[in-house]
Structures are given as structure tokens and as C-alpha cells.
Amino acid sequence: MPLKDYGVWKATPTSFTVERSDKDPVSPHGHLTFKDGVSSKKLSSAINVKSISSDSRLVYWLIQDFKHPLTAKLKSLSPGFHRLTKDQRDIALDILRSNVVNVQDGSVVPHDLPGDKNDIVDFIQPFFDNAINKKATVYIYGEQYSGKDGLHDVHMNQGSDGKFRSSNGVYQDGSVIVEFADGHWEAFFIAFASQTAETDDKGQPKGPSLGELLGKKAQPGGGNDNPDEGDKEPGDGGEGPSRPSDAVVAIAAALVNPDGPDGGENPEIVYVVNNGPSSVSLKGWTIENQMGNSFAIPASSVLKVQGDKEGFNVKGVPLSNKGGSIILKNAEKQVVDKVSYTKTQASQSGALVYFR
Template identity: 30%
Template sequence: MPVQDYGVWKGLPVHYEFEHDYEDPHSPHLSLYYHDNSETEPQFDRKYRQKHKGKPPKKNSPKEIPGLFRAAINIKSTDRDSRLAYWVNYNISEHPMVQELANLDFGFHDLEDLEGKGLDYIRSGLFDTKKGRVLPHDVEGPNNDMIDVLEPEVKESIDKHADIYIFGSRFDTKNGIHNVHMNQGNIKRFRRDDGVFQDGGLLINNKKTGRWTGIFLAFASQAVHTDNVTGHAISRLTWGQFLPTDLIENSVAIEEAVVRKQNSVTLKNLTNHQVSLASWQLHNSAGQAQEFPGNAVLNPMSTCGFEVPNLHLLSNGDIITLVNGDGLKVDGVSYNSQQGNMEGQSVVFAH
């Protein structure tokens, strides 16, 4: 397994610390401290931590806090392009995996507890890839670096006593988690770490409002398209190149789907030219595929419905992925059980 000891940790956040450029210019992290005891919150010396905040840390100063676990979240890459790609999905509650996560006990859960599938940025339909940002680590100005965009989300999760779900790789010491980012499509130096359905991420559940937020990170040098088995890059296109440019994933969109009775999917051509769907396919989460007829085309800026008899779309929630003739993802959507059980209505997807 490429990502060792992969899983998700359900916990309660209590403290966080960012490493600024002067503290670690090479490989800085967001340290998110949490516990998984829903009955009693462990105590720690907040004054001691605050007293040392804002000063260059001692070289051998420990980052761990006794009684708490730590999520070490990368906020800068060691690659030549040191930026990170960042997505936030405030409607992640519509994803079919959310209810499964909500039912988990507090603590760490490996892939077996997750029925063998973790997160996958390419195949799980977790967010709209076109709505991401590529950001540096720590620069002057508001809302223009990784610290600026992550801090409000993390701070609110603590202030609102939210539940957090951290996907990644557990430390060998079992006292924390890392690899909380995309874990496939790596550059050659880290290719051995590639894997599918083993991406990292942070999901936040505000229990008072019922809102779920998904936060997803990738290195700018990681590939947008990867092999379905190995997770290795199958295209030279990287997130740093893809965002915010208008490339392949902004050509055809999945507009709606009829889930009950006769399954069908409606596609929309977002371009000003005709798009041939020859050899294109639709996939569901079970791995079933529906290939389009060889003469299927979409006229400029038009929509068209297609029956998908080979694609069994589940009424209790599913993921639909559209790939082109080269096997590259063009669009992906998901729906939950409430949407899938609407009798006589199609599921409409917002883009």
C-alpha cells in the first residue's frame, strides 16, 4: 500500500499553530491539535504555547503537546513550485460518504473501516476542480496565501466545538497524522507514494448548524490526471498549470441525472465548438462504465440527454464521473440519498 497506515481520524480540535516563513522557510506546517475523547477534554498549558508564539522556535523544540494528537498539515511544497492548490467545499454534506463518516466513533479508522475506500480527488467527486486556487505559503497582504485561507476555517472549527475528520497517514508513534493532502500524481522523486483512494483532507462538521465543510490540498506540481490503478501521472498537466486556466475539465458538464427507473444523464457542452463523445465514458462509484455511441456529439453550448442502461445509479447516493477518450476526467458530480429518492424528479447538479 503506497500510503502507510492510511485512514481517517475523527476528533475534536482544541488548538492550532502555523509556521511562518521565518520559522520554517523550507517545509512549514499547520499543526492542528485535537483529542478524540468526547467525554473529557484533555488539558494543556496554553500560556506556555502562547508565550513562545511569534518567536523563532528552538531547533530541537518538540511540536507535540502532551495529551493531544497533532495533524501536521503541509502549507508549502519542497518542490521547485512551492505553492499549494486549495479547494473548499461548503456543500460537502451532499456527498454520499458524509453519513458514513458521521456514524463513525471518535478515534482513528483504517481503510477496512471505510469499506476499502478513502478520499480520491479525481474519482470521488469531492469538489469542483475549477474553483480551486493556487497559493504561496506566507506573503504580505490579506487572503493571498495558505495561512490566510486556512486559519479562519480552523479557528471556527475550534470556536464552534465542531467534529473534525482528518484523512491521511498516521504517525509511526500513533500520536498524530500527516499526508493530509493529495497522495497521487506526484513528481518522479515521490512517485513511490502514489495511490488511489488514499488522498488526505480535512472535513469539519458544525453540529449546531449541521453544516459540513471540506478542505482539500494538493501540491502545485502534482498531476491533474492519474492512472486508475497506480495513481501515477498520465498527463503532464499539473494543478499549478490547470488553475485558474480554462482547460479540459471546463469543456463538458454533467447537468442532471435520472436515477430511478430508466437511468439517464444529461450533458452540456460549455464550449463554442462541437464536441465528439466517441470513446467517452461515464463511470459510477461501483466501477461500472457506459460508453457513448461512436456518432454521439454535442453541438456548441447545447445540452443532450443519454440513456445509460449499463450504469446502475444507486438511489441512496452515488458518484458519476465523465472521462474522455484518453481516459482523462472531464467532470464529476455526486448526489446523496435524499436527492436520489425523489420520485419522478431528476437530480440537477450546480456548476
């Protein structure tokens, strides 16, 4: 098995940061810290958000209602790292063979672009923020560091060519799968666009690359890739997402249906992102729903750099589970961004709704 210490780590996530181009234009990573109640070491995982091959794009699959026999195996694990072999096919992961994704559902994205919901950072940051805020359990697949204090290779580890060919293998793929207290599971799978969509029995590349296979489909940030959403049912929140294309600050995601009863202790949360090159003070800004209820963003809130995100518990601004709109206004009461979501999008308790 090409990866020497492949396995899965059961833990609780504590923080996640991700590098944009200004921090590392060549080989940026996301950095997840976690604790398992077993190790006394400071534990972390490096997650690639850009390829160093000629095609630097990534492919991701975000599944917000992950259902698979694998979850029962993961749930039974004790906290800590569990080394796996390729023969443990009931729990060792293979993105192309374990039936965890439909390959055709993957989205090809670059590392870092101006704007909202058009690069990998825009999707992976809210995914981990939600897991951390909910104190969820994470199952991180990858190769253990030699110092036994974390994991890397948290991505597909087959179908590569060139100097990475020696790392190819089957049933040794990386990923992050999350178990929430309400019983639902989510998963984030990553591959490099240069890796192939098919491999032989040793994980060596066959056929077209994922970038070639998926590059022609509609991608995040490139328009509506859910054509069935063109006809909304009553109560589904109107005509879908809308926003000025050059919005410097935009609504990135929202938790519109938190766990528990409406009006309970678990808050509804709206995440906003800075898409511009400069720091933006949110003093005097508000978040509103379609009924005109308004939440005043704390005056101390500042989005310091491009890609900076912050989530706000919008107390007093109910977000309907039947669909609705969220409006972001600046200190001059001008509409900076407006998004809509459907009843279907809000139906999954505890799951984030992402906006394009």
C-alpha cells in the same frame, strides 16, 4: 497501498497554529491538536502549507457547504482513528475520483505573501479557528504516525513525480472535513501545484500539473473571481469588497450569520490580520457596521507578527444577514479597511465569509 497506515480520525479540534516564512522558509506546516476521548496521548496533525518541489505553491478547495454521501459514512464512525484500504471506496478518499471537488474550482496559492487573502495561510487559519470556536467534529484523512499519536500526509497523495512517486496511490488522499452542530459540513482539500490533475489506476501522474491547469484562472487576491457579483441586488451590500491595497491591518473574515436566532447567545465575529512586518497595537481601534454602530477593540489586543490574526465578538454591532459593510478604524478614527458582503454570502448559517 503506498501509505502504510492510511485512514480517517474522528475527533474534536483544540488548537491550530501555522508557520509562516520567518518560522520555516523551507517546509512549513500547520499544526492541529485534537482529542478523541479514546487515546490518552497528546494528538496532533501536521498539515503542509508549502511544497518542497520546484513549484512550491499549493492548490486548495474550500467548500463551506459540503454535501456528499461520504458525510453519512463519517457521521456513523466512532471517535478515534479508523484504518482504511483502497477497496473501501465508500469512505476512503480520492480527490480525483470521489466526486468531492470540481478540480477546475481549485485555487493556486503560494505559502506566504504580504497582504490579505493571497496565500494559503490566509484561508486555512480562519477555517480551523471557526471549527475550534464552534466545538465542531473534525474528520482528518491522512497517514497515522508510527507512534499512533496523530496524522500527516493530509493532502492529495497521488500524481507526484520524482522522489515522491513511490507514495502515489488511489483512494488514499488526505483532507479535513468538518461537521458542525447545526448540521452543515465544511471541507478543506489540499494538493501540491506540481501534482497532476489526472492519474492512472495506480495514482501515477498523467497530463498537465494542477499548477499548469489552474494557473491562468483568477486567483485569490488577484481581483474579482466572481464576475456575477458585479450586479448586486438591493440589500446585497453595495458594490462588493473594497480595501486599500496596502492595508497593514485588514479584515480577514467574519461570521455574519451565527447559528441560532439573531441577537442570540452565539456572537457575530470579525477577524482582523496583521499584514505588516511589525507588531501593531489595536488600542483605541474600533469595528463598525454601515449603520454606524461601533465596537471598541480591547486595549490589550496586539497583533505581534505578520500573519497574526484575532477574532472579536462584536457585541452591539449587528451584521445584517441581508448584506452590508464592516469598517475597521484606528485610534485616530481613520478608516484602515472596509469590506462588503452580500446577502448570498450571509445566507449560510454558521459559515465564515472570507474577504479578498
